[in-house]
Amino acid sequence: MACDAQSPTQPATDTSCPQVVAALGARFDDIQASEFRGQTRVVVPRDSFLAVMRFLRDEQQFDMLVDITCVDYLHYRGAEHRFGLVYLLLGTRHGKRLTVRVYLDEPDLVVPSVVSLWRAADWLEREVWDMFGIRFEGHPNLRRILLPEEFTAHPLRKDYPLQGRGERHNFPVLRRGAS
Amino acid sequence: MAVELPDNVLVTRLDALANWCRKNSLWPMPFATACCGIELMATGASRHDIARFGAEVFRFSPRQCDLMIVAGRVVMKMLPVLQRIWQQMHEPKWCISMGACASTGGVFDTYAVVQGIDRFIPVDMYVPGCPPRPEQLIQAIIDLQEQIQRGKGIVSQPGPVDTPKRALLELPVLPVLPAAMGGLPHGAPAVVQQGGQSRGV
Numbered sequence: 619m620a621c622d623a624q625s626p627t628q629p630a631t632d633t634s635c636p637q638v639v640a641a642l643g644a645r646f647d648d649i650q651a652s653e654f655r656g657q658t659r660v661v662v663p664r665d666s667f668l669a670v671m672r673f674l675r676d677e678q679q680f681d682m683l684v685d686i687t688c689v690d691y692l693h694y695r696g697a698e699h700r701f702g703l704v705y706l707l708l709g710t711r712h713g714k715r716l717t718v719r720v721y722l723d724e725p726d727l728v729v730p731s732v733v734s735l736w737r738a739a740d741w742l743e744r745e746v747w748d749m750f751g752i753r754f755e756g757h758p759n760l761r762r763i764l765l766p767e768e769f770t771a772h773p774l775r776k777d778y779p780l781q782g783r784g785e786r787h788n789f790p791v792l793r794r795g796a797s
Numbered sequence: 798m799a800v801e802l803p804d805n806v807l808v809t810r811l812d813a814l815a816n817w818c819r820k821n822s823l824w825p826m827p828f829a830t831a832c833c834g835i836e837l838m839a840t841g842a843s844r845h846d847i848a849r850f851g852a853e854v855f856r857f858s859p860r861q862c863d864l865m866i867v868a869g870r871v872v873m874k875m876l877p878v879l880q881r882i883w884q885q886m887h888e889p890k891w892c893i894s895m896g897a898c899a900s901t902g903g904v905f906d907t908y909a910v911v912q913g914i915d916r917f918i919p920v921d922m923y924v925p926g927c928p929p930r931p932e933q934l935i936q937a938i939i940d941l942q943e944q945i946q947r948g949k950g951i952v953s954q955p956g957p958v959d960t961p962k963r964a965l966l967e968l969p970v971l972p973v974l975p976a977a978m979g980g981l982p983h984g985a986p987a988v989v990q991q992g993g994q995s996r997g998v
Binding site for chain 2: 765766771773778779780781782783785786787789790791792793794
C-alpha cells in the first residue's frame, strides 16, 4: 500500500500523501505537486490525465471519487489558463485524499471522461458540462442535469451575466379567461 | 308586494349567493417550493387554523382546487409546471402569490429564478414578507374573500381586460434569443398567448 494505513477510529487530519506524489513523479512527466495544510494537490497535463487517474485508482487505492468541479479563471489575477478542473479523490482503505487538477483553455474544452473508472463521475461530469460547457470525451450520456434541456448557455462561466440573457422571461403569458 | 314571505325565507341575488358559497369554501392548491411553504403549513395547522375561514381543504390535485397559493420562489424550470397546474384548475379560480420570491423574485435576482409569477399567470393577492407570518396569509385569504363577494358571480363573462403589468413595461427590450429558447416550452397548450419573446433582461 502506498500510504500508511490509518486506524479507522483516528480522525484523519493529515491526509497528505507524499508517497503517491513520488510514485506519480516516477511514472509520469510534467506532474506538479504542492501541499498546503496537510492536503496534497497535483496538476496533471491533459494528455496523461486518464492514465494518471487509472494509476491512482488501480495502484494507489484511490477507490472513491468524491467530487468533480471546475473553476473559471477569467480575469483572475495571475491566471495562466481559463478553466481548472478539480477532481477530489479519497482512498477509503488508507484514508488519504488527493486533489487532481487539469487546466483547459478555449476553444479546446475537452477532457477524457472518468466514468469508466468511477461510476460516480457520471452525474458530476454532467453537472460540469451543464454549468461550464466542458465536454467529457467518452461520457455515456452527456446531457444537462440541472438546467432545462433547451437552455443554451453555461451559466457558471464568468462571462455569463448573473441575471441571464432573458431565459427567465421567455415563457408564454397566461391570462385570465383565456382558457 | 302581493306575496307574503314566510319568516325563514331570505331573498337575495343568485350571484351574491354563489359568491358567498365560493368565498367560504376555498380549496387551496399548495404550490409550496421554499420556506414560505413551511408558513403555509403552519397556517393550515391547528394554531392558526384556516379552517376558521373555510379554506382548510388542501388538495394536491389541481382538478379539485380553486385557490392556488404559490409559496416560494419559482425557477424557470418549474414555471411550465406551475402554468400547467394553473390551467388544470377549474374556473372560477384564484391565485395568491405568497412571499417576496413568488411576487418579485426576492433576493434571487439570477438567471434561473422567475422575477414574479404575475408575469406569467394571473395573481389576485400578493402577500409581502420573507416569509410572511401565517396571520398575513390569513389576511390575504380574508381580502380575497371580500374580492370574491364583490365579483361577477356565476354570470358567464370574459375575463377582465388584462393590461400589461407595470414591471413588464419597464423591462428593456431583449436582443434576439437563441432559436432553441423560443417556442412554447414543455408542450404548453395552444390557448396561451405567446408572450415573453420580447421581454427584457
